[in-house]
Amino acid sequence: MSLKGRNFVDLADFERFELRQVLDTAHDLKRKQKREEPHEVLKGKSLAMIFMKSSTRTRVSFEVGMTQLGGHALYLEPGGTQLGRGETIGDTAQVLSRYCDVIMARVYGHDEVVDLAKHASVPVINGLSDFLHPCQIMADMQTIEEHKGNLEGLKISYVGDSNNVSNSIMQGCTIMGMEVTIGSPKGYTPSDSIMKRATALSKRYKTKLKVVNDPVEAVKDADVIYTDTFFSMGQEKSKEKEDALMPFQVNKTLVEKAKSDVIVMHCLPAHRDEELTSEVMDGPHSVVFDQAENRLHAQKAILALIV
Numbered sequence: 001m002s003l004k005g006r007n008f009v010d011l012a013d014f015e016r017f018e019l020r021q022v023l024d025t026a027h028d029l030k031r032k033q034k035r036e037e038p039h040e041v042l043k044g045k046s047l048a049m050i051f052m053k054s055s056t057r058t059r060v061s062f063e064v065g066m067t068q069l070g071g072h073a074l075y076l077e078p079g080g081t082q083l084g085r086g087e088t089i090g091d092t093a094q095v096l097s098r099y100c101d102v103i104m105a106r107v108y109g110h111d112e113v114v115d116l117a118k119h120a121s122v123p124v125i126n127g128l129s130d131f132l133h134p135c136q137i138m139a140d141m142q143t144i145e146e147h148k149g150n151l152e153g154l155k156i157s158y159v160g161d162s163n164n165v166s167n168s169i170m171q172g173c174t175i176m177g178m179e180v181t182i183g184s185p186k187g188y189t190p191s192d193s194i195m196k197r198a199t200a201l202s203k204r205y206k207t208k209l210k211v212v213n214d215p216v217e218a219v220k221d222a223d224v225i226y227t228d229t230f231f232s233m234g235q236e237k238s239k240e241k242e243d244a245l246m247p248f249q250v251n252k253t254l255v256e257k258a259k260s261d262v263i264v265m266h267c268l269p270a271h272r273d274e275e276l277t278s279e280v281m282d283g284p285h286s287v288v289f290d291q292a293e294n295r296l297h298a299q300k301a302i303l304a305l306i307v
């Protein structure tokens with residue numbers, strides 16, 4: 001079955017074999033790009049990119065990705081469209097669908113990207129919402145496969161604030177058969193809503209899914225340690241949250257509690273020496289820049305399959 005015409009908003013909308021198809025395509029497109037083999041499968045196609053929040057990786061990797069696929073990407077900045085003056089998401093979706101072949105959006109509320117997908121007649125990609133970050137996790141799983149050779153049966157431990165990235169890990173890694181442990185302090189653990197969805201997936205795929213409040217317990221036997229910022233875009237900083245999360249910092253002592261060949265991941269941008277020490281980020285376990293690169297290849301795969 002083809003993924004053509006599908007939205008890429010929530011990993012839970014996909015079956016394991018469909019995410020496998022995305023990952024296989026991502027590996028293939030990466031090989032092609034490295035060998036400089038042409039792969040202009042989206043010649044003449046246009047991607048509209050709506051950004052309500054800042055971005056380095058998502059913007060550049062989608063734009064360069066479209067160029068490499070033979071297409072074109074348009075960057076629509078937060079204040080630069082009529083969305084900023086009150087035109088509805090639904091109307092914007094209908095208009096953009098008349099010009100473009102696919103829309104990518106980075107939004108605040110997850111309902112905004114769902115609304116966009118509802119009204120667009122072309123596929124919509126979630127480039128991050130407050131609830132989910134599905135493209136990131138496809139690039140991450142591509143990176144894990146490159147370093148570990150497979151996904152199924154591996155243990156990923158996310159430590160830190162429960163957010164859009166950890167939510168998508170709970171879905172995507174579970175669908176692909178990984179054991180997922182979230183280590184977060186009380187008050188910053190996964191929401192009931194994501195717990196319900198991820199638990200259903202873990203039952204379906206017969207995987208282990210656990211939430212613990214102790215970072216050392218979380219990373220025990222981990223093949224992958226993952227962390228992200230204490231404060232996501234749009235969240236107010238607070239000393240209380242920082243104090244709660246500091247013991248979950250990924251540093252050398254914590255990394256030593258996992259398997260000796262553990263890889264350390266971060267979606268970036270990192271706040272060095274807050275959630276992740278520079279020593280670990282620049283050290284031998286870190287694969288953070290491979291992850292960043294794979295945003296390009298994984299998103300090219302998504303685009304090539306759904307457009």
Ligand code: CP
Binds near residue numbers: 054059128136267
């Ligand atoms: N990881 C990620 O989405 O990075 P940007 O915010 O730079 O796009």
Ligand code: NVA
Binds near residue numbers: 231233269
């Ligand atoms: N959780 C972070 C991810 C940034 C890519 C945020 O939403 O700001």
